[in-house]
Amino acid sequence: MANAPLAHPEIPTAKLRAWWAHRQWLDGARAGATAQQVLAATGWARSVGGAGPYLGLFARAGLAREAVDAAIASLQVHELPSARGCTYVLPAGDFALGLAVGAGTPEGELAAAAKHLGVTRDEVEKLALAITHALTPDTPLEPLAIRQVVGDAVRGLGEAGRKRGQSTTLPLALGLMQARGQIRRVPVNGRLDQQRYGYVSWDQPVAGTAADLARRYFSWAGPASLKHFRWFSGFTAATARTAAAESGLIPLPGTELLMLPELAEEFADFTTPAEPQYTLLAGIDGIHLLHRDLPRLIDPADAERSVPASRAGHSFGSEADPQTHIVLDRGRIVGFWEYDTEQREIVHQLFVPPDAALREAVARTEAFVRDQLGDARRFSLDSPKSRAPKIAALRAAGA
Structure with a gap:
């Protein structure tokens, strides 16, 4: 990403940085907030099987690991495939939107498997139906157990599939079903930083627009550029521009950065804290x-x-x-x-x-x-x- 000047000469870089930290709740002022409140206000937490979500929630609200795990168990927050098809921990109010903006990834994976591995949509849809009959809302099944239950509905994709990281058709069906809100992935031991998962059935609506994501994104991350928004969302330039326009964003003078108009006055009045705020x-x-x-x-x-x-x-x-x-x-x-x-x-x-x-x-x-x-x-x-x-x-x- 091009390193354009961060700020107009009248807007010190230190103010921008401190503002971003303030909007990210990294100023020590939100102790006691819930995981759902933190993620709704500061944005979805990227999860890659590491400690990142725990560290972020602890830094922002002092949340213990057990409190985060309890929020996951009660579906106040959940790890879902969302922006760019990547997994994030989302608050319940954003489940529908997160799934909607991530829906293109499993469709793309299916199209690639059809092109290179001879997989058909019909066989994957039939496998998805078999998985639907195998799962319940309360008892997670790990992938091996699912494969044993659905039997021949899963097809091996041979050496060609292994070379493409796709040894069977099972991940294709699971990916489509997650994106549709039909199933969800549950950590076997309830923890985000240890990657063993089972699946349960779900009935989660999927809904939301690019403009919905833009408004959330710029409330978490603004001021930000369209390039920043495109990185996070995975949207095309045209979609990102349209979403930004529909969100009523305004430019930060002298920069390529945009922000929500309701935050402009707060930003203008914001002053950089004199004392350090370490996290x-x-x-x-x-x-x-x-x-x-x-x-x-x-x-x-x-x-x-x-x-x-x-x-x-x-x-x-x-x-x-x-x-x-x-x-x-x-x-x-x-x-x-x-x-x-x-x-x-x-x-x-x-x-x-x-x-x-x-x-x-x-x-x-x-x-x-x-x-x-x-x-x-x-x-x-x-x-x-x-x-x-x-x-x-x-x-x-x-x-």
């Missing part, structure tokens, strides 16, 4: 991933920093996404961190001298990870072993 977040937290424009959160001097355990000459400012978890202060990234499971502690590299507030933020998050999560994986395949070089690099940098 420890996942690298895929919404403060970054809603825009996916990393340089906007990095001071120029920090852009040249080496990425922990990366190849020589690889700088932080050249990354599309952080390669570690991040420490944030009023919208500026001020450090890297990871969790060392052997020592049961956070290891970090800070860009600013640590004061009492920063030490407290680290200690608070460390206790949360140690006592409630056990680890802070970045994604499903992350492991203490794979993370060891980064931890060693962080220790060396912080020594």
